[in-house]
Amino acid sequence: MDRIAIIGCGGSGKSTVARELARILDAPLTHLDALYYDENWTPLPTAEFAAQQEKLVTRDRWIIEGNYAGTLPIRLAAADTVIFLDLPATACLRGILQRRRRYRGGQHPADGVYDRITWNFLRYILGNRRTMRARIRALLHDHGPHVRLITLTSRHHANRFIDHTRRAIQPGT
Template sequence: MDRIAIIGCGGSGKSTVARKLAQILDAPLTHLDAIYYDEQWSPLPQEEFAAQQEKLVTGERWIIEGNYASTLPIRLAAADTVIFLDLPAATCLWGITQRRWRYRGGQHHQDGVYDRITWNFVRYILGYRRTMRPRVRKLLREHGPHVRLITLTSRRQANQLITRVRREHQPRA
């Protein structure tokens, strides 16, 4: 697990899993939302966003979290591990509610959190498994047949993964 792409629906826990893994593995972490949006919530032009990811994936070790299906092939081509947080919509909606409570809205570059809840975002979450999941799976088949795919379908599974990685990477006495 040297080059890890973490993907999934908004509110699924990508940022949390990424932060914990980065700490355990001592790997550089990039939150794609922090690159894509500026301080005024304006998105980066698509070509520039893709170019920044092209640079990021040249590193020996990295963790990059964020969905962005249009540039997912860039990350898949270079990744050795993909963690796909495929959680139910209700869990993701609860996740964005907790995030709103914790951050009170806004963008937090240090945490990679983009906390802006709109009705379009809620509809995206509600339809993710029906519309985006098939697209993500197709991209995984086409651009990531070489990766170790870890699909997590609950917060419990995500916590178990963190515990297992922590145990595997503890310094031996």
């Protein structure tokens, strides 16, 4: 695993899995929210956002976490591994509430996430599995048939994957 794209619904644990893997694998990590939004929550122009990702994926090693389906083909074409956090909506909603309690809202400088809960965001989470699962599968088929796909369907499954990876890389831990 040298070039890892981590995708999944908001609140699924993408940032947590990405941080742990980056630490274990000693790989550079990019949070797409931090790349896409500035400190005033203003998004980058689409072409510039895509160009920055094109540059990131030329590196030998990387972990990039975030969805942005419009630019996902850039990451899929260069990735060797895709980790898809395919958790139920209830788990994602719990993750968002935990994040809200932890950070008390606002933008998180480390990963760029802006902690705002809107009706549109809640609808996105509730319908994510129904709408995004098929779209992600199609994008993987078209742009990433070469990748190793790891689908994690619960937080327990994600934690076991992290523990397994840690033991494989750092025996005795």
